[in-house]
Amino acid sequence: MSKTLHLLQSLALATTLQFAASRAQQPAATTVGATGANDPSVQNALAAIANDFMVAWQKQDMATISNILAPDFLFVGPHGVKTRTYTLNVLTHCTLGNFTLQDFQMRQTSADSAILLYALERDIIDAALVSYLEGDGSTWKAKPGVARTKEDIIASAGSRYTYSANTMAYDEAIESGAERLALVGMSCQSSVPPVMNQRRAGKAGRRMALNIGLLCSKTFDDAIFEELLEAKYGLKRAEIKKMNIKGRLQIWMHDGRYVEVPLKECHAFTREGCKMCPDFAAEHADISTGGIGAFNDWTLTIVRTDIGRELMDGLIRDGWIETRPGDDDPGAIALMHKLSTRSRKRWPEFAIDAPRVVPAPAAPAAS
Ligand SMILES: Cc1cc2nc3c(=O)[nH]c(=O)nc-3n(C[C@H](O)[C@H](O)[C@H](O)COP(=O)(O)OP(=O)(O)OC[C@H]3O[C@@H](n4cnc5c(N)ncnc54)[C@H](O)[C@@H]3O)c2cc1C
Numbered sequence: 221m222s223k224t225l226h227l228l229q230s231l232a233l234a235t236t237l238q239f240a241a242s243r244a245q246q247p248a249a250t251t252v253g254a255t256g257a258n259d260p261s262v263q264n265a266l267a268a269i270a271n272d273f274m275v276a277w278q279k280q281d282m283a284t285i286s287n288i289l290a291p292d293f294l295f296v297g298p299h300g301v302k303t304r305t306y307t308l309n310v311l312t313h314c315t316l317g318n319f320t321l322q323d324f325q326m327r328q329t330s331a332d333s334a335i336l337l338y339a340l341e342r343d344i345i346d347a348a349l350v351s352y353l354e355g356d357g358s359t360w361k362a363k364p365g366v367a368r369t370k371e372d373i374i375a376s377a378g379s380r381y382t383y384s385a386n387t388m389a390y391d392e393a394i395e396s397g398a399e400r401l402a403l404v405g406m407s408c409q410s411s412v413p414p415v416m417n418q419r420r421a422g423k424a425g426r427r428m429a430l431n432i433g434l435l436c437s438k439t440f441d442d443a444i445f446e447e448l449l450e451a452k453y454g455l456k457r458a459e460i461k462k463m464n465i466k467g468r469l470q471i472w473m474h475d476g477r478y479v480e481v482p483l484k485e486c487h488a489f490t491r492e493g494c495k496m497c498p499d500f501a502a503e504h505a506d507i508s509t510g511g512i513g514a515f516n517d518w519t520l521t522i523v524r525t526d527i528g529r530e531l532m533d534g535l536i537r538d539g540w541i542e543t544r545p546g547d548d549d550p551g552a553i554a555l556m557h558k559l560s561t562r563s564r565k566r567w568p569e570f571a572i573d574a575p576r577v578v579p580a581p582a583a584p585a586a587s
């Protein structure tokens with residue numbers, strides 16, 4: 221997403237909030253300051269957004285209000301990350317609580333990022349090894365990097381489907397003085413911290429204070445952009461806004477188009493190593509997260525260790541995230557088991573046997 225768009229979104233929300241604040245007869249604390257706001261084209265765009273919002277507000281036209289707040293955006297403040305529904309609720313009831321306008325930012329972020337933001341704010345980690353898009357993002361080239369601040373974490377959110385070896389950012393993190401690191405990475409990367417500890421590479425292993433694994437069935441070669449997305453669908457990489465995999469490759473374009481590409485067509489671009497991968501569900505992580513499931517806006521989250529449990533309990537207790545039981549979407553859990561089992565069958569014949577054995581699902585606890 222371009223910086224201008226970020227700026228427009230931040231300022232649009234600031235405008236929204238000022239309006240909401242004035243309705244509630246609460247003084248607007250400050251406006252969001254951002255470089256480039258004097259640019260006449262930005263000013264004009266902002267005026268148009270503010271005007272549209274005012275009209276929608278007067279009509280209490282929730283569809284438009286909601287649209288101006290942007291469909292994929294959540295609320296990030298000093299007290300955590302809230303859903304868009306929550307943000308809308310806050311705005312429509314004009315209860316700005318303890319927030320100042322400076323605290324509001326409208327950015328794309330979600331479960332993984334909420335966990336990292338919380339761990340950073342609660343001084344559980346100093347930095348996180350994550351993935352960014354190179355340059356202004358228009359090349360869609362994912363690269364490893366270090367997130368040290370709230371802004372860094374928000375900038376690294378979202379999924380890219382080419383490979384980014386986030387562990388490679390370890391040296392940069394240590395050189396910057398960080399000691400307690402979170403690693404975010406696909407299943408293969410989330411095996412790194414436990415393996416380091418097992419193999420007694422203890423110093424590096426101990427620095428991995430938090431291990432967040434992404435459910436993963438494959439990554440693609442960079443060639444997918446030109447040879448499939450552009451050649452067959454006319455989707456230029458520089459014009460892609462967001463990508464996701466949910467049974468098919470979903471692509472949102474900056475011009476508003478939404479395109480679905482069957483995964484069958486993407487198979488030819490799967491990286492060779494991924495065809496042998498034995499771990500779909502990031503089973504070595506403290507917390508594994510995935511996009512499968514019936515609910516578009518929810519991240520399937522599996523807590524696997526005490527560290528993960530403590531952290532998730534804190535996030536829930538302090539109101540940073542909303543949760544719903546896995547039972548709400550049994551199909552997602554079943555699919556995760558199915559895909560994990562399928563991957564585990566790839567465990568090589570020449571290696572020790574134990575990891576090939578897939579544990580039976582746990583029996584329900586006796587009441
Ligand atoms: C390559 C890839 C394949 C995936 N395949 C599946 C799948 O088959 N099934 C499924 O259910 N879920 C899959 N996921 C996970 C899913 O897309 C989401 O990443 C996950 O649900 C977390 O979402 P979120 O909104 O909580 O994360 P966010 O808050 O958006 O955070 C995502 C984190 O992942 C990091 N990241 C993004 N792209 C990469 C990358 N290419 N390499 C390393 N780190 C990256 C970001 O830096 C960020 O820290 C895959 C993710 C990736 C990156």
Ligand code: SF4
Binds near residue numbers: 406407493498499
């Ligand atoms: S499929 Fe396996 S090897 Fe390939 S990126 Fe995902 S976790 Fe790593």
